[in-house]
Amino acid sequence: MKLYDFKMAPNPRRAVMFMAEKGLDIPRVSVDLGSRAQLKEDYARVNPMQQVPALELDDGTVITESVAICQYLEELHPEPNLMGRTPLERAQVTMWERRMEQQGLMAVSEAFRNDNPFFEGRSLSGPVDLDQIPALAERGRKRFSHFMRQLDGFLADRPYVAGDRFTFADITGFIVIDFARVIKMRPPEELANLTRWYAEIGSRPSAKA
């Protein structure tokens, strides 16, 4: 088994942090997004969507999409549990994880990719070249600002994103807040719940994996 990743990209980091929490030592192959290696034929054979991460199994089968990769690893290595122990808890972790992704990660990504010169003509990852849209960068910043305030509210009455214990939803949430460095947006100090939670998750060894 090996994981194709790139250390600066948030989606592979979800899988890498997940693996570290599980204590899994899966070999990693860096796909250099800096030189657009993900768009070259070699990698397009691994993942036709030309995105990282991708998990290649020993028989050559490839699983892409960080959520699918983590789900697979959770089933193979159930402990420590990160995705829920009952049908209801599993649904709640999925729900919260998706909120982190849809409201948070998508916002930061649209702010970053529509503003940074490196992404000229590449405003989305994947196989289609798309022009940057400056208004979309602005929209992303507005959304992310709201996301941080909303997440702070959710964290007012519970220690972790999905409830009373650390789950995959915290992994995605933490990576989103951390990734927002690229658009120079940091959690404002007055968001005390968010600040407390962000520091706590950041102190886990998996945050440095």
Add this chain to the structure above:
Amino acid sequence: MKLYDFKMAPNPRRAVMFMAEKGLDIPRVSVDLGSRAQLKEDYARVNPMQQVPALELDDGTVITESVAICQYLEELHPEPNLMGRTPLERAQVTMWERRMEQQGLMAVSEAFRNDNPFFEGRSLSGPVDLDQIPALAERGRKRFSHFMRQLDGFLADRPYVAGDRFTFADITGFIVIDFARVIKMRPPEELANLTRWYAEIGSRPSAKA
């Protein structure tokens, strides 16, 4: 148990078609998106993300996000299986379902919501008012056109999106193609694999649920 939905919206339709495939008759409460009922206080108490669908359990617990709702129903009612029978198959269904959503549904939604006058100031669902961005409508159409060609290619060597049987990935894929009526984009006849698959899924009783 009851499902908050709205019949013209694609995300609740994923849950409704899924329920129909399972033979589940769960009461549905229509949230009138036409009059913006999802933004009013009553519904914001059900789902703070102000989106449909939401599944309310008998004890008042609410699960939102169509994927989380379907995952929950799959675990409670395992047959007919729609999300995979083994860890690998489950990961593959998740992977393909996400591709349908990320590459397909997001593209149609950005084309629709950034162009249609009804969505002025509401270019995304959820709690933040966001201006329409005409360039994003154009980008959505370009992405969706590519999505249809790519999906046609994937369907060249297999009958269904995730492999040799009908799964949740077909539900999302079908709903995406169907929903593209709102931006007046239909599968071109020359995409024979896509056309064959779309007609077949559309003939299932669940497509009319």
